[in-house]
Amino acid sequence: MSNFSEIISKNKLVLVDFYAEWCGPCKTMHPILKEVKDALGDEISVIKINIDKNQSLTEKYRVKGVPTFMLYKNGVQVWRQSGIVQKNELIMLIKSHN
Template identity: 50%
Template sequence: MSKFGELIQAKTPVLIGFYADWNEQSGDIHPIIRDVAAALGDKARVIKIDVDKNQELSDALRIKTLPTLMIYKDGQMVWRQSNAVDANSLITIIGEYF
């Protein structure tokens, strides 16, 4: 989890998508995350985290529904939502934290 702590300390917004390969709804998030990352370039960091490979982190953040999306800025969670959001909406939301 120390890597996670370093990751979220960024001055730019960090969008994190929590997913699992076995979860059908999680499959919807992959192209959305890719589109958001392409649209934002270096204005934000976009990361996907597999809950099965990061169980301790998922438990600590109380990830119960997949996919779950979070935005961190300067080490603080500033936005969180369970279930998918379309790419344009995510780009707009992240833009509030530039």
């Protein structure tokens, strides 16, 4: 994930999802994130990071539990939360940073 810094530095909002294949709540969030992306289209990019395959990135960003979500705007983290987040809450949050 060498281009992670480049991706989060884009002008548009970037939602990062740190997840694991074995994580039940992560599986619950998968269709929710798809619905959020479908609802917002080009307003946001959604990036999924598998913590088991990207341990250095997981450590760098101090991800202790999954799912952990981070929202970036112009390379700056504007929001972070762990656990399940409802679709409408995510959409409102993203729109508030647009």
